[in-house]
Amino acid sequence: MATAARSSPSWHVLLDLAxxxxxxxxxxxxxxxxxxxxxxxxxxxxxxxxxxLATDLGVSxxxxxxxxxxxxxxxxxxxRTGSATLVxxxxxxxxxxxxxxxxxxxxxxxxxxxxxxxxxxxAFPAARWVEAIRQAAATAxxxxxxxxxxxxxxxxxxxxxxxxxRARGAAAAASDITICLRxxxxxTRVCRALIADGVRSVAVEDPGWxxxxxxxxxxxxxxxxxxxxxxxxxVAHLRAHPEVGAVCVxxxxxxxxxxxxxxxxxxxLLGWAKDTGGLIVEDxxxxxxxxxxxxVSTLQGMAPGRVFLLGSVSKTLAPxxxxxxxxxxxxxxxxxxxxxxFPLAPPTVHQLALAGLIESGAxxxxxxxxxxxxxxxxxxxLDALASQLPGCQVTGAAAGLHVLLWLPxxxxxxxxxxxxxxxxxxxxxxxxxxxxPDPDHPGLVLGYGNLADSVATEAISVLAGVIRS
Amino acid sequence: MATAARSSPSWHVLLDLAxxxxxxxxxxxxxxxxxxxxxxxxxxxxxxxxxxLATDLGVSxxxxxxxxxxxxxxxxxxxRTGSATLVxxxxxxxxxxxxxxxxxxxxxxxxxxxxxxxxxxxAFPAARWVEAIRQAAATAxxxxxxxxxxxxxxxxxxxxxxxxxRARGAAAAASDITICLRxxxxxTRVCRALIADGVRSVAVEDPGWxxxxxxxxxxxxxxxxxxxxxxxxxVAHLRAHPEVGAVCVxxxxxxxxxxxxxxxxxxxLLGWAKDTGGLIVEDxxxxxxxxxxxxVSTLQGMAPGRVFLLGSVSKTLAPxxxxxxxxxxxxxxxxxxxxxxFPLAPPTVHQLALAGLIESGAxxxxxxxxxxxxxxxxxxxLDALASQLPGCQVTGAAAGLHVLLWLPxxxxxxxxxxxxxxxxxxxxxxxxxxxxPDPDHPGLVLGYGNLADSVATEAISVLAGVIRS
Numbered sequence: 001m002a003t004a005a006r007s008s009p010s011w012h013v014l015l016d017l018a019x020x021x022x023x024x025x026x027x028x029x030x031x032x033x034x035x036x037x038x039x040x041x042x043x044x045x046x047x048x049x050x051x052x053l054a055t056d057l058g059v060s061x062x063x064x065x066x067x068x069x070x071x072x073x074x075x076x077x078x079x080r081t082g083s084a085t086l087v088x089x090x091x092x093x094x095x096x097x098x099x100x101x102x103x104x105x106x107x108x109x110x111x112x113x114x115x116x117x118x119x120x121x122x123a124f125p126a127a128r129w130v131e132a133i134r135q136a137a138a139t140a141x142x143x144x145x146x147x148x149x150x151x152x153x154x155x156x157x158x159x160x161x162x163x164x165x166r167a168r169g170a171a172a173a174a175s176d177i178t179i180c181l182r183x184x185x186x187x188t189r190v191c192r193a194l195i196a197d198g199v200r201s202v203a204v205e206d207p208g209w210x211x212x213x214x215x216x217x218x219x220x221x222x223x224x225x226x227x228x229x230x231x232x233x234x235v236a237h238l239r240a241h242p243e244v245g246a247v248c249v250x251x252x253x254x255x256x257x258x259x260x261x262x263x264x265x266x267x268x269l270l271g272w273a274k275d276t277g278g279l280i281v282e283d284x285x286x287x288x289x290x291x292x293x294x295x296v297s298t299l300q301g302m303a304p305g306r307v308f309l310l311g312s313v314s315k316t317l318a319p320x321x322x323x324x325x326x327x328x329x330x331x332x333x334x335x336x337x338x339x340x341x342f343p344l345a346p347p348t349v350h351q352l353a354l355a356g357l358i359e360s361g362a363x364x365x366x367x368x369x370x371x372x373x374x375x376x377x378x379x380x381x382l383d384a385l386a387s388q389l390p391g392c393q394v395t396g397a398a399a400g401l402h403v404l405l406w407l408p409x410x411x412x413x414x415x416x417x418x419x420x421x422x423x424x425x426x427x428x429x430x431x432x433x434x435x436x437p438d439p440d441h442p443g444l445v446l447g448y449g450n451l452a453d454s455v456a457t458e459a460i461s462v463l464a465g466v467i468r469s
Numbered sequence: 470m471a472t473a474a475r476s477s478p479s480w481h482v483l484l485d486l487a488x489x490x491x492x493x494x495x496x497x498x499x500x501x502x503x504x505x506x507x508x509x510x511x512x513x514x515x516x517x518x519x520x521x522l523a524t525d526l527g528v529s530x531x532x533x534x535x536x537x538x539x540x541x542x543x544x545x546x547x548x549r550t551g552s553a554t555l556v557x558x559x560x561x562x563x564x565x566x567x568x569x570x571x572x573x574x575x576x577x578x579x580x581x582x583x584x585x586x587x588x589x590x591x592a593f594p595a596a597r598w599v600e601a602i603r604q605a606a607a608t609a610x611x612x613x614x615x616x617x618x619x620x621x622x623x624x625x626x627x628x629x630x631x632x633x634x635r636a637r638g639a640a641a642a643a644s645d646i647t648i649c650l651r652x653x654x655x656x657t658r659v660c661r662a663l664i665a666d667g668v669r670s671v672a673v674e675d676p677g678w679x680x681x682x683x684x685x686x687x688x689x690x691x692x693x694x695x696x697x698x699x700x701x702x703x704v705a706h707l708r709a710h711p712e713v714g715a716v717c718v719x720x721x722x723x724x725x726x727x728x729x730x731x732x733x734x735x736x737x738l739l740g741w742a743k744d745t746g747g748l749i750v751e752d753x754x755x756x757x758x759x760x761x762x763x764x765v766s767t768l769q770g771m772a773p774g775r776v777f778l779l780g781s782v783s784k785t786l787a788p789x790x791x792x793x794x795x796x797x798x799x800x801x802x803x804x805x806x807x808x809x810x811f812p813l814a815p816p817t818v819h820q821l822a823l824a825g826l827i828e829s830g831a832x833x834x835x836x837x838x839x840x841x842x843x844x845x846x847x848x849x850x851l852d853a854l855a856s857q858l859p860g861c862q863v864t865g866a867a868a869g870l871h872v873l874l875w876l877p878x879x880x881x882x883x884x885x886x887x888x889x890x891x892x893x894x895x896x897x898x899x900x901x902x903x904x905x906p907d908p909d910h911p912g913l914v915l916g917y918g919n920l921a922d923s924v925a926t927e928a929i930s931v932l933a934g935v936i937r938s
Contacts, residue, residue: 021635021833026763033638033766066762074638074765075735089736089771092743109612121611130606134599142590143578145787146919166490169502169543181650266544267558274561293535294495296543297502302558318614320817347819348789364490450615 011048011056014040024059025066032067036076036087043090047077050085111424112459116256116402116447117209117285117315123373124318125366129353132362136352144352148345151337152179152325156355160325163358164309168287169297171304172327178337179325181346183285183312186326187212190281190308191219193328193336199245199279205233207433209255212248212283225435228254230395232261235268246279247272251299252287256404256433256445258396260296270299273306279329280307286315288367291375292398305329308336313354315401315449316367322346323354374401374449377456381448384460389467401449404430406441407467413442419466425459480517480525483509493528498536505545505556512559516546519554580893581928585725585871585916586678586754586784592842593787594835598822601831605821613821617814620806621648621794625824629794632827633778637753638766640773641796647806648794650815652754652781655795656681659750659777660688662797662805668714668748674702676902678724681717681752694904697723699864701730704737715748716741720768721756725873725902725914727865729765739768742775748798749776755784757836760844761867774798777805782823784870784918785836791815792823843870843918846925850917853929858936870918873899875910876936882911888935894928 014035020027035041047053050064057064068085071077078088144153151157157174164170164177180186194202199221204213206225213223224244226237232254238244247269251261261269273280280299287295300309304327312324323346328336345351357363381403385394393406407413413429420427430443444463451459483504489496504510516522519533526533537554540546547557613622620626626643633639633646649655663671668690673682675694682692693713695706701723707713716738720730730738742749749768756764769778773796781793792815797805814820826832850872854863862875876882882898889896899912913932920928 029763030635030638033770037640037770070763070765073729073732075732075739075771078732088732092772092774109610118615121614124611124614126606130599130603133602137595137599141578142593145590145593145789146587147783147788148791166499169499171506260542263542263544263547263557270544294498294539296539301502301506302544303561305561314616319616320614322617322816347791347815350816350819 011053015057017057025063025070028057028059028063029067029070032071033074033076036071036089037091039091041087043087045087046084047087110421110426112426112455112462113450114425114427114446114448114459115450116428116445118447118450119315119318119401120370120373121318121450122452123370124320125362128357128362128366129317129321132353132356132360133349135356136349140349140352144348148348148351150345152177152345153348153351153355156351159355159358163363164298164311164327165301168284168295168309168311169301170309170327171301172309173330176304176330176333177325177327178333179323179345179351181322182314182319182324183283183310184211184215184324186310186312186324187215187281188219189336190310190326190328191216191221193308193332194221194246194279195219196335196338197245197279197332201241201243201245202281203238203241203244203247205249205254206435207256207430208248209250209283209285210433212281213435216248228257228259230257230259232257232259232265233269235265235272238272244278246281248281248283249299250283250285252284252295253290253397253399255283255285255400256402256430258400258402258404260397260399261299266299266302270303270306273303278306279332282307282309284309284311286400288316289371289374289401290397290399291371291378295399300327305331308332316363316370317354321350321354323350373453377448377451377453378403380453380456381446381451381460384457388460388464392467402445402447405444405446407443409440409442411442411467412439413444416463416466417444419469420463423462423466425462425466427463480522484526486526494532494535494539497526497528497532498539501536501540502543502545505540505558506560508560510556512556514556515553516556579890579895581895581924581931582919583894583896583915583917583928584919585897585914587916587919588784588787588870589839589842590787590919591921592839593789594831597826597831597835598786598790601822601825601829602818604825605818609818609821613817617817617820619814621646621814622817622820622824625820628824628827632832633767633780633796634770637756637764637778637780638770639778639796640770641778642799645773645799645802646794646796647802648792648814648820650791651783651788651793652752652779653680653684653793655779655781655793656684656750657688658805659779659795659797660685660690662777662801663690663715663748664688665804665807666714666748666801670710670712670714671750672707672710672713672716674718674723675904676725676899677717678719678752678754679902681750682904685717697726697728699726699728701726701728701734702738704734704741707738707741713747715750717750717752718768719752719754721753721764722759722866722868724752724754724869725871725899727869727871727873729866729868730768735768735771739772739775742772747775748801751776751778753778753780755869757785758840758843758870759866759868760840760847764868769796774800777801785832785839790819790823792819842922846917846920846922847872849922849925850915850920850929853926857929857933861936871914871916874913874915876912878909878911880911880936881908882913885932885935886913888938889932892931892935894931894935896932 015031017027054061054064072079076089079085157177161174201222202216203224203226205228227234282299300307309327396403417429428445431437484500486496523530523533541548545558548554626646630643670691671685672693672695674697686692696703751768769776778796865872886898897914900906
């Protein structure tokens with residue numbers, strides 16, 4: 001039942017070859033394919049003989065024959081010797097006839113971005129980073145451009161071992177450091193290593209950075225929230241949970257409470273690990289930013305055989321860089337690496353660029369400048385809070401990229417955050433970081449990392465207006 | 470039981486401050502920490518009063534006091550007013566006393582790298598790629614440096630929608646394209662979407678690229694191997710497996726057999742999907758490299774509602790770049806994205822750099838040059854095989870980065886590969902890609918992507934020598 005399409009006068013309208021890229025036969029192929037796909041050339045239509053179509057379109061017969069052969073190989077056409085070439089395929093009803101290729105609308109950045117955990121993206125050292133990439137790409141042996149070493153670049157691991165020792169008092173050999181895609185993938189791997197080691201439940205800080213618990217739960221681990229106070233994780237609560245085999249803790253700067261784990265609690269936690277054979281997952285997410293004194297060094301340095309140390313450059317450079325790492329207890333390193341059939345190491349060139357940045361001292365210089373900037377911005381935010389919301393308590397060590405603002409009892413923090421958002425100010429309800437909402441103790445987490453200095457006071461005015469209204 | 474350490478004459482030997490980085494108090498802190506960690510300052514040792522140690526070391530008393538306070542906060546020391554400062558912590562026996570920070574030995578690249586699937590790493594357009602990154606970093610709004618959009622950069626998705634339509638005859642809206650970390654993560658996400666859609670078993674090609682099945686199995690899916698011949702996947706075998714809900718297929722160029730799925734099989738597979746509601750996972754891993762004619766366009770373009778299309782730049786640029794993607798049936802896009810709590814999108818700057826490379830035409834130019842290079846290298850390898858191993862059959866379309874060499878019956882392909890490796894030649898036993906070894910049909914997969922042109926003939930001589938010996 002072949003429709004006679006040959007006599008149609010519209011072939012050069014139907015098959016518009018202008019505005020397409022590629023060789024003539026490729027343009028004809030894609031024009032024919034499109035006409036079949038969108039139903040203009042329906043199933044069982046007969047195409048003109050190649051000589052006729054060539055004359056119609058003003059192209060060579062070879063061009064038409066090549067297109068017909070191609071589309072026959074793809075199953076769109078059937079070419080039979082001595083007979084008309086037929087359309088053999090039709091879009092099924094599930095297929096949309098037009099492809100919409102418009103990218104989704106760009107998000108407009110908020111006027112006052114106080115999203116916790118976001119560093120100053122305007123201060124990303126783009127020129128230095130690109131230069132480091134250029135050097136890495138120019139000097140890396142071609143071998144380094146293949147599939148990344150699943151454990152991470154040996155060069156970066158060596159540099160990180162030295163850096164973590166020097167800057168974070170860590171004690172990890174390069175051979176026990178594994179490069180991951182941000183801290184999230186590091187945690188995914190840690191969970192699998194924990195499971196391989198027989199751990200069934202992990203404790204997490206409450207309030208805390210929820211993704212750690214979510215990743216653990218997704219991996220099949222039980223998750224036990226433990227309370228936090230102004231000395232950090234309340235380690236004594238572990239006694240009530242003998243099922244817990246590992247504890248996640250941000251010892252240097254708790255998120256979002258901002259506490260530093262006290263010396264007594266540090267000793268108690270290490271003691272728990274020693275006595276029970278338990279493991280610790282130390283989330284060292286923003287320890288580089290302490291403003292009143294050097295950051296306390298890692299728990300990992302005191303018990304490298306019992307602590308996984310998670311770190312990344314998401315706060316120090318930018319999340320977009322994507323490089324994270326985990327230093328693992330030596331006996332669990334192979335379990336951590338074996339756990340993932342396809343480790344998702346970040347691009348090797350990036351890893352080498354970071355190694356270069358650290359080795360050259362540029363990373364330390366960037367951190368020093370960032371520390372000054374955040375310290376000043378923190379002070380501006382605290383001053384504005386003290387003058388505009390004198391009734392609200394603020395907690396947290398002079399560290400990191402956020403403060404915790406306690407609201408008067410009875411305030412609906414979620415509603416405050418929603419109303420602030422309507423006025424262009426992004427802040428986060430403390431309940432978002434809690435295992436269960438606690439309406440008796442409402443609070444907001446205010447990130448100042450990505451807040452422009454010029455609008456810090458203004459942002460707090462907006463917040464004060466919302467809270468008072 | 471405080472040991473009297475005060476009178477020790479060796480404090481400036483014990484606490485070597487030279488050769489450390491940072492402010493004086495930081496250097497003293499880390500020297501003390503190290504001495505405690507490696508046991509030179511044992512548990513319960515008394516430290517000298519700050520004034521005395523300051524005099525000994527020739528530093529200010531403030532410097533010493535600050536170090537003591539820091540180490541007390543970290544739990545290494547205990548400072549008690551009016552009494553000696555004591556070491557409060559000792560390394561436990563599980564801790565190694567010395568950190569070895571030497572990076573592991575570098576791998577030496579093989580003389581003849583015929584590892585399948587590896588593109589020409591020496592031809593990576595490093596300068597162009599770095600320039601694209603520079604432009605992306607210079608022009609991207611700071612917002613783009615935050616945590617990557619989990620679906621991928623809107624800019625890249627729009628550019629890819631257009632590219633996949635033009636170059637691969639695909640029909641995917643930008644909104645149904647998701648950027649992933651290489652094809653491996655794309656497959657991980659596809660598996661979760663399949664499970665969410667009720668699929669319990671997937672069919673894979675046998676022989677085939679094993680990771681697809683391994684990822685599926687790791688995700689909890691049943692895996693059914695289906696045979697392949699010179700027309701590609703033997704689709705008719707699906708009839709015997711009603712439990713299969715999705716089929717993985719490299720339609721444009723089967724790995725490792727090198728077949729192109731025939732028009733009849735394409736129609737049969739699409740018919741299976743339509744009749745059973747089944748899904749297809751099309752692994753478009755190296756379709757850009759077809760040497761005798763344009764590559765057949767994707768199955769996805771014929772049934773976008775039933776096909777996941779996987780792609781990446783691992784073959785076209787380098788695996789180290791890390792960017793992959795999946796175009797999903799529109800009704801499954803949200804399941805694919807919801808499936809991962811922490812999507813591992815590659816760095817945004819890289820995504821924007823790739824978008825720029827494609828938009829500017831540089832990507833197409835690179836592909837054209839690469840196609841010429843691989844075509845010539847393939848011919849050199851085939852010529853050498855024909856003259857040196859005339860008894861061995863070679864199969865595979867004029868496409869991709871590998872050929873399949875059949876060995877005489879009775880040859881132990883694994884042993885040939887092992888002996889070749891001893892002579893610096895990396896080739897792969899076909900059995901590595903089979904569900905079960907098939908000693909009656911031994912073969913080797915020879916990748917020529919990363920083989921230097923100058924050694925192509927030499928490499929085949931080495932291989933011929935090994936096979937004949």
